[in-house]
Amino acid sequence: MNIELTINEIKSLKDNQLSTNHNILEQHSRGEDYYLPKLPDAVFFANTTSDIQEVIKICAKNKTPVTAFGSGTSLEGHVLPSKGGITIDLSNMKKILEVNADDLDCRVESGVNRILLNDNLKDKGLFFPVDPGASEASIGGMTATNASGTNAVRYGTMKNNVLGLTVVMADGSIINTGGRAKKSSAGYDLTKLFIGSEGTLGIITEIQLKLFGIPESISSAVCHFDTLEGAVNTSIEIVQYGLSVARIELIDEVQMAASIEYSKLKDIEIKPTLFFEFHGTKNSTTEQAQIAEEISKNNGGQNFKWAQKTEERNLLWKARHDAYYAALAIAPNKRAMSTDVCVPISKLAECIIESQKDLKENNVIAPMVGHVGDGNFHILMLCDPNNQNEMDMLKKINDRLVKRALEMGGTCTGEHGIGFGKKEYLKLEHPTLIEWMQKIKKDFDPNNILNPEKIIKFPE
Amino acid sequence: MNIELTINEIKSLKDNQLSTNHNILEQHSRGEDYYLPKLPDAVFFANTTSDIQEVIKICAKNKTPVTAFGSGTSLEGHVLPSKGGITIDLSNMKKILEVNADDLDCRVESGVNRILLNDNLKDKGLFFPVDPGASEASIGGMTATNASGTNAVRYGTMKNNVLGLTVVMADGSIINTGGRAKKSSAGYDLTKLFIGSEGTLGIITEIQLKLFGIPESISSAVCHFDTLEGAVNTSIEIVQYGLSVARIELIDEVQMAASIEYSKLKDIEIKPTLFFEFHGTKNSTTEQAQIAEEISKNNGGQNFKWAQKTEERNLLWKARHDAYYAALAIAPNKRAMSTDVCVPISKLAECIIESQKDLKENNVIAPMVGHVGDGNFHILMLCDPNNQNEMDMLKKINDRLVKRALEMGGTCTGEHGIGFGKKEYLKLEHPTLIEWMQKIKKDFDPNNILNPEKIIKFPE
Numbered sequence: 001m002n003i004e005l006t007i008n009e010i011k012s013l014k015d016n017q018l019s020t021n022h023n024i025l026e027q028h029s030r031g032e033d034y035y036l037p038k039l040p041d042a043v044f045f046a047n048t049t050s051d052i053q054e055v056i057k058i059c060a061k062n063k064t065p066v067t068a069f070g071s072g073t074s075l076e077g078h079v080l081p082s083k084g085g086i087t088i089d090l091s092n093m094k095k096i097l098e099v100n101a102d103d104l105d106c107r108v109e110s111g112v113n114r115i116l117l118n119d120n121l122k123d124k125g126l127f128f129p130v131d132p133g134a135s136e137a138s139i140g141g142m143t144a145t146n147a148s149g150t151n152a153v154r155y156g157t158m159k160n161n162v163l164g165l166t167v168v169m170a171d172g173s174i175i176n177t178g179g180r181a182k183k184s185s186a187g188y189d190l191t192k193l194f195i196g197s198e199g200t201l202g203i204i205t206e207i208q209l210k211l212f213g214i215p216e217s218i219s220s221a222v223c224h225f226d227t228l229e230g231a232v233n234t235s236i237e238i239v240q241y242g243l244s245v246a247r248i249e250l251i252d253e254v255q256m257a258a259s260i261e262y263s264k265l266k267d268i269e270i271k272p273t274l275f276f277e278f279h280g281t282k283n284s285t286t287e288q289a290q291i292a293e294e295i296s297k298n299n300g301g302q303n304f305k306w307a308q309k310t311e312e313r314n315l316l317w318k319a320r321h322d323a324y325y326a327a328l329a330i331a332p333n334k335r336a337m338s339t340d341v342c343v344p345i346s347k348l349a350e351c352i353i354e355s356q357k358d359l360k361e362n363n364v365i366a367p368m369v370g371h372v373g374d375g376n377f378h379i380l381m382l383c384d385p386n387n388q389n390e391m392d393m394l395k396k397i398n399d400r401l402v403k404r405a406l407e408m409g410g411t412c413t414g415e416h417g418i419g420f421g422k423k424e425y426l427k428l429e430h431p432t433l434i435e436w437m438q439k440i441k442k443d444f445d446p447n448n449i450l451n452p453e454k455i456i457k458f459p460e
Numbered sequence: 461m462n463i464e465l466t467i468n469e470i471k472s473l474k475d476n477q478l479s480t481n482h483n484i485l486e487q488h489s490r491g492e493d494y495y496l497p498k499l500p501d502a503v504f505f506a507n508t509t510s511d512i513q514e515v516i517k518i519c520a521k522n523k524t525p526v527t528a529f530g531s532g533t534s535l536e537g538h539v540l541p542s543k544g545g546i547t548i549d550l551s552n553m554k555k556i557l558e559v560n561a562d563d564l565d566c567r568v569e570s571g572v573n574r575i576l577l578n579d580n581l582k583d584k585g586l587f588f589p590v591d592p593g594a595s596e597a598s599i600g601g602m603t604a605t606n607a608s609g610t611n612a613v614r615y616g617t618m619k620n621n622v623l624g625l626t627v628v629m630a631d632g633s634i635i636n637t638g639g640r641a642k643k644s645s646a647g648y649d650l651t652k653l654f655i656g657s658e659g660t661l662g663i664i665t666e667i668q669l670k671l672f673g674i675p676e677s678i679s680s681a682v683c684h685f686d687t688l689e690g691a692v693n694t695s696i697e698i699v700q701y702g703l704s705v706a707r708i709e710l711i712d713e714v715q716m717a718a719s720i721e722y723s724k725l726k727d728i729e730i731k732p733t734l735f736f737e738f739h740g741t742k743n744s745t746t747e748q749a750q751i752a753e754e755i756s757k758n759n760g761g762q763n764f765k766w767a768q769k770t771e772e773r774n775l776l777w778k779a780r781h782d783a784y785y786a787a788l789a790i791a792p793n794k795r796a797m798s799t800d801v802c803v804p805i806s807k808l809a810e811c812i813i814e815s816q817k818d819l820k821e822n823n824v825i826a827p828m829v830g831h832v833g834d835g836n837f838h839i840l841m842l843c844d845p846n847n848q849n850e851m852d853m854l855k856k857i858n859d860r861l862v863k864r865a866l867e868m869g870g871t872c873t874g875e876h877g878i879g880f881g882k883k884e885y886l887k888l889e890h891p892t893l894i895e896w897m898q899k900i901k902k903d904f905d906p907n908n909i910l911n912p913e914k915i916i917k918f919p920e
Contacts, residue, residue: 102805195649411643
């Protein structure tokens with residue numbers, strides 16, 4: 001790797017898109033995670049797929065590491081350029097290339113985020129459902145990590161909602177995967193291979209997405225519980241009942257306190273709480289909500305409360321999306337280590353309760369939120385990455401949690417990805433798969449220039 | 461390849477599971493397609509994953525081709541052992557290994573078919589939705605081809621319903637992909653890579669499946685139209701309306717005539733027809749059906765007729781599933797070439813009508829059925845594989861149809877797969893992907909023993 005040469009060659013082609021300014025490098029030294037930052041050698045601001053192609057060709061020639069950077073909201077060190085090199089920032093690539101309203105699909109550049117996309121779609125009566133906590137998360141980054149969010153219980157994850165991709169490969173070639181058909185059996189599914197590949201197999205520059213019609217009727221509800229068990233059991237029963245709920249989110253009392261403070265929520269109690277949303281016709285949402293209310297009551301739910309006005313509903317979900325930032329605001333100088341296990345729904349109560357016990361035994365106060373309809377929850381453990389003792393203790397809690405989830409048939413990551421920090425857990429979860437993933441990595445990126453040190457160790 | 465050696469080595473281990481009986485070889489010489497048959501050298505009847513491991517190890521050592529055979533219902537030559545060798549028949553592997561009713565998942569061996577599975581699940585109030593035409597299609601084969609069927613518009617294809625796999629690789633190692641969590645971002649998605657890989661990357665022996673609760677209320681309806689356009693436009697409008705219909709199937713008048721005859725359907729007319737099914741609560745299915753009826757009437761639909769009794773409904777869907785066999789019964793000595801394009805829904809009417817015109821111009825009478833909610837339809841062109849002129853003419857019709865669909869942004873195969881016959885169309889559809897698929901194939905199966913000559917050319 002000759003980074004000087006790479007920088008000079010890129011400059012000679014696209015001088016005004018390359019920066020080595022220290023502030024810029026610092027902004028690209030980490031995501032929203034707890035890993036110690038590392039500066040890239042330079043940041044390239046891409047405007048087009050062919051920009052990226054040119055830069056990758058130079059990096060390939062000089063064996064310079066390349067890290068793709070969407071909006072930097074990831075939580076497992078994906079955008080941390082652990083071996084330096086060039087970070088390619090895609091945030092300028094914000095074009096919505098086409099919207100096919102009749103076919104319920106669209107094509108966007110990687111830098112588009114869901115707020116921008118949904119603002120654009122609203123007039124057409126359409127929306128894109130996948131909604132990770134970070135509203136600014138780019139669609140490219142969401143694809144690279146197989147993100148999901150609060151709507152996944154009804155609408156699925158990125159894997160269910162991406163139809164095709166444009167990707168720049170490690171050798172600089174450009175490929176187009178998938179298409180616009182709603183289903184296809186045409187060969188190996190490379191689209192799904194790139195979803196969740198975290199920038200290690202290629203750089204995603206365009207995404208074809210499925211869209212949905214905005215439901216005729218949307219209603220939300222909030223329900224408090226005296227115990228976490230009551231709230232968790234409600235969500236389990238609702239899923240097992242087969243109720244087609246659009247969102248069912250658990251917020252524990254530590255997080256409720258943080259969110260009430262941060263998001264200025266009113267008329268809401270500091271108790272374990274479920275947020276619901278129902279999509280459909282007016283009749284069907286009413287019917288769904290009645291069933292949900294009944295199941296909640298049977299599990300000790302109190303004051304099943306409607307948020308029928310759009311503003312009231314938006315406030316609620318904005319608060320839910322801001323949970324991570326509300327949690328961080330508890331201790332402004334700290335970072336957060338977010339756990340991300342996902343377990344079969346019948347094990348969810350046990351998994352959460354065991355984990356809460358572990359936190360208590362170690363005197364850790366950590367907010368918890370959960371996409372409980374999917375069996376996925378996050379404990380946001382506030383930490384000082386420079387405090388080794390604290391970090392060791394929290395990592396042990398996470399370690400026990402991951403192993404608990406794996407024993408239950410679950411996964412170490414429901415939606416955040418492996419990145420830097422979960423490589424050892426990937427080996428535990430999929431011991432027979434690592435060598436095959438390594439083969440794919442080596443084939444697609446023989447010089448290991450694409451986001452090295454993420455997901456798996458490069459096979460030597 | 462030394463086939464004698466391979467046969468002797470397998471015999472010395474598992475004599476009673478290997479057959480070279482001519483009738484057995486003949487039964488494993490083709491699927492339900494129109495390709496000229498080819499006999500394998502021997503058929504191995506597997507009882508367990510480790511049986512398959514042992515056989516594959518022998519074949520790997522001797523570089524003997526291996527073709528996996530589920531129930532032989534595939535339509536693109538997938539099970540045709542084009543280079544001879546050992547066919548591994550998985551039809552004895554019929555164990556339902558576990559059913560986790562609370563988690564809505566189960567694990568089955570590859571030889572289980574959906575009828576067996578659903579019979580087993582009924583008492584638990586559960587069902588598995590993916591239902592290709594061939595009721596005896598094995599879950600393993602359905603996974604290998606990414607099958608779908610009439611329910612896909614609501615419940616998705618195999619890709620949406622498989623959580624994990626056990627696979628025997630070309631070197632005889634056994635891997636376990638995925639898990640029981642409803643979502644995961646743990647590394648490259650090898651589960652999805654094997655779905656649709658048609659036995660070319662590994663042999664699938666166990667499958668973890670998502671299940672669904674049997675809906676509280678199911679209702680079906682049949683509606684006749686004077687014109688094909690009316691029926692197609694109805695389905696397009698229903699999808700665009702966002703109606704959560706469970707099934708919406710088009711049957712043209714040629715197929716209706718065949719099905720009335722073959723399935724002894726009563727009170728049904730020989731006209732372009734839509735079959736509907738609605739799943740939900742009693743109120744919601746009534747509401748959905750009313751909307752569907754209204755949209756049908758606006759497009760010239762007549763006698764929107766309910767099939768509310770279970771028996772009446774089952775008869776209807778049995779007839780739909782038997783459509784392929786009803787079509788074959790028109791000319792008992794012929795085979796069928798089934799087209800399988802899938803296009804964006806806004807192009808569906810144009811694609812179907814152009815294709816019907818092409819058939820008419822060539823004096824071909826061919827039944828048509830369509831999973832029109834997905835934009836996928838099949839023209840069943842009856843043919844005599846030994847009549848070269850007829851085959852050439854029909855292949856040209858299919859060629860024009862595929863190219864028409866690709867120009868519309870569609871795919872050459874919605875659910876049948878590439879197999880033997882669509883390799884050239886895969887290149888047309890995904891020109892930039894072939895080399896990357898070849899890299900994966902070469903990595904996973906370096907000696908090209910697994911179902912050689914299917915999907916892609918092995919890279920020399």
